[in-house]
Amino acid sequence: xTKTKRDSYHHGDLRSxxxxxxxxxxxxxxxxxxxxxxxxxxxxxxxxxxxHHFGSMAGLLTQVARRSYEAxxxxxxxxxxxxxxxxxxxxLTAVYVRFARxxxxxxxxxxxxxxxxxxxxxxxxxxxxxxxxxxxxAAGTRGxxxxxxxxxxxxxxLIAAIAPAHGLAHLAxxxxxxxxxxxxxxxxQAQDALVDEVLRALWP
Amino acid sequence: xTKTKRDSYHHGDLRSxxxxxxxxxxxxxxxxxxxxxxxxxxxxxxxxxxxHHFGSMAGLLTQVARRSYEAxxxxxxxxxxxxxxxxxxxxLTAVYVRFARxxxxxxxxxxxxxxxxxxxxxxxxxxxxxxxxxxxxAAGTRGxxxxxxxxxxxxxxLIAAIAPAHGLAHLAxxxxxxxxxxxxxxxxQAQDALVDEVLRALWP
DNA sequence: CTTTTGTCTAGACACTGTTTAGATTGCGTG
DNA sequence: CACGCAATCTAAACAGTGTCTAGACAAAAG
Numbered sequence: 001x002t003k004t005k006r007d008s009y010h011h012g013d014l015r016s017x018x019x020x021x022x023x024x025x026x027x028x029x030x031x032x033x034x035x036x037x038x039x040x041x042x043x044x045x046x047x048x049x050x051x052h053h054f055g056s057m058a059g060l061l062t063q064v065a066r067r068s069y070e071a072x073x074x075x076x077x078x079x080x081x082x083x084x085x086x087x088x089x090x091x092l093t094a095v096y097v098r099f100a101r102x103x104x105x106x107x108x109x110x111x112x113x114x115x116x117x118x119x120x121x122x123x124x125x126x127x128x129x130x131x132x133x134x135x136x137x138a139a140g141t142r143g144x145x146x147x148x149x150x151x152x153x154x155x156x157x158l159i160a161a162i163a164p165a166h167g168l169a170h171l172a173x174x175x176x177x178x179x180x181x182x183x184x185x186x187x188x189q190a191q192d193a194l195v196d197e198v199l200r201a202l203w204p
Numbered sequence: 205x206t207k208t209k210r211d212s213y214h215h216g217d218l219r220s221x222x223x224x225x226x227x228x229x230x231x232x233x234x235x236x237x238x239x240x241x242x243x244x245x246x247x248x249x250x251x252x253x254x255x256h257h258f259g260s261m262a263g264l265l266t267q268v269a270r271r272s273y274e275a276x277x278x279x280x281x282x283x284x285x286x287x288x289x290x291x292x293x294x295x296l297t298a299v300y301v302r303f304a305r306x307x308x309x310x311x312x313x314x315x316x317x318x319x320x321x322x323x324x325x326x327x328x329x330x331x332x333x334x335x336x337x338x339x340x341x342a343a344g345t346r347g348x349x350x351x352x353x354x355x356x357x358x359x360x361x362l363i364a365a366i367a368p369a370h371g372l373a374h375l376a377x378x379x380x381x382x383x384x385x386x387x388x389x390x391x392x393q394a395q396d397a398l399v400d401e402v403l404r405a406l407w408p
Numbered sequence: 409c410t411t412t413t414g415t416c417t418a419g420a421c422a423c424t425g426t427t428t429a430g431a432t433t434g435c436g437t438g
Numbered sequence: 439c440a441c442g443c444a445a446t447c448t449a450a451a452c453a454g455t456g457t458c459t460a461g462a463c464a465a466a467a468g
Contacts, residue, residue: 010415010464032318036456046417048457053415057456111315113378114236156401159375160368163402167371171363174317197360198367202406214433214446240425250448252426257446261425 015053017043022064026105031112036060061109062116066126068106072099073130080133086203088137090196093165093203096134097195100169101186107173134161164202168195219257221247226268230309235316240264265313266320270330272310276303277334284337290407292341294400297369297407300338301399304373305390311377338365368406372399 011017021042025034036057037047054060079095080088100107109115117123138161171177177191215221225246229238240261241251258264283299284292304311313319321327342365375381381395 014415030318035454037454047455048418048459049416051457111374111378114234118378156398157405159372159381159398160402160405163368163371163375164364164406165371166374167367167369168363170315170370170374171367174315174322177363194360194363198364201361201364202368212433218446239423241423251424252428252449253447255426 011043011045011049014043014045014049018045018050018053018060019063019067022060023067023106026064026109027103028105030105031108031115034061058115058117061112062120062123064106065110065116066120066123068103068110069123069126069130071103071106072096072110073126073132075099076130076133080137083137085137089134089161089203090199092134092137092161093168093199094192094195096165097168097172098188098192101172101188101191104173107169111170131162134158134165137161164198168198215247215249215253218247218249218253222249222254222257222264223267223271226264227271227310230268230313231307232309234309235312235319238265262319262321265316266324266327268310269314269320270324270327272307272314273327273330273334275307275310276300276314277330277336279303280334280337284341287341289341293338293365293407294403296338296341296365297372297403298396298399300369301372301376302392302396305376305392305395308377311373315374335366338362338369341365368402372402 018039021039022034025038025042036050039060040047040050043049050057050060054063075095075098076092079091083091135158138155138158168177172191172195175186177194222243225243226238229242229246240254243264244251244254247253254261254264258267279299279302280296283295287295339362342359342362372381376395376399379390381398
């Protein structure tokens with residue numbers, strides 16, 4: 001589809017072309033449908049080419065994961081505006097779950113510790129930045145400082161805010177939140193309603 | 205190690221030998237270290253043999269996942285005894301997290317929808333049975349019926365009990381619950397303490 | 409214009425899961 | 439007991455995979 005054409009021996013911007021190709025494959029076929037060679041073919045390049053830019057498949061997927069965390073962070077930041085306390089926590093969690101449902105491929109990749117380089121500094125920073133709105137909400141609600149970037153020694157109350165979101169998101173992607181229609185598709189509205197009920201039980 | 209010896213052409217009990225082999229590999233090298241051929245070699249059998257018993261790799265791993273859910277269910281059932289209300293929920297969640305930490309390979313497999321056959325009836329039943337203690341605790345706490353076996357149209361209050369456990373477990377396996385020592389190993393005691401704090405914030 | 413540096417290809421390697429056809433065995437039945 | 443059937447397993451191949459090593463090519467630097 002987005003097969004980047006080649007007129008010259010050199011590609012020009014292969015690095016970002018491969019990232020885009022990977023994102024498209026993951027969006028269309030999921031993480032399990034992704035192969036490095038597919039991405040190379042989509043970019044119109046030989047199987048060995050990606051190695052020069054990313055070192056390994058995990059290197060490429062780490063970039064995709066980083067960008068995905070940035071996207072999630074943006075959505076979270078937007079959702080928290082103008083809200084405070086438990087209302088903010090509910091809104092943030094709802095967005096977290098919607099992200100997992102709407103971008104299941106990306107979300108699954110973010111949890112695949114075998115496919116990405118967790119120790120990558122840029123990735124860690126992106127994860128930290130993405131979680132900031134949740135941290136802020138937890139702090140606003142319960143009097144708690146923003147966590148250190150190392151993401152270690154986290155405050156239990158922040159974890160208490162992240163865990164339900166993470167858990168709900170996983171349940172959603174596994175189709176365990178009811179809301180599956182007869183067509184097999186996910187009934188987004190019904191799912192949102194269910195999530196809202198859960199959230200009102202957790203953060204009244 | 206546990207290489208099952210062969211004296212005759214037929215194995216005798218290849219089916220369960222393959223399941224055991226798979227469990228050992230997953231325990232030792234994680235899901236990402238598992239290959240079907242490895243399991244076959246460990247059972248002292250040709251690469252094509254497993255297909256006759258399980259149809260595909262997913263068939264074998266589905267059995268491993270089923271047994272893992274049974275193990276988890278046993279631990280949950282044991283943890284709930286003699287406890288009521290939020291104390292039961294806290295104990296159950298703590299066990300859930302400990303299971304994920306102590307049997308990370310198994311736990312990761314349970315979440316890999318691409319490696320197992322989610323629609324398998326035995327698996328679904330095992331999942332349902334494993335979650336019963338959580339459902340009972342949520343019911344005892346908040347006046348809620350035990351969910352239907354189809355695991356659809358779940359009560360939001362039950363989901364509110366499962367989600368934090370699931371989320372905490374994932375965070376634990378990703379090493380995001382502090383509690384990682386300088387050696388790189390997980391400080392189980394510190395992690396348990398942190399989880400306990402989180403749980404007291406969620407279910408006071 | 410030449411050299412150096414960064415990109416990319418070609419081909420191979422050691423794997424993977426699965427399929428095919430055939431060899432081997434145990435078991436129920438005559 | 440002997441026979442044939444059905445179950446079980448093997449051997450070999452197939453189409454893939456990620457990654458490595460040479461070397462080909464092109465653009466930038468001297």
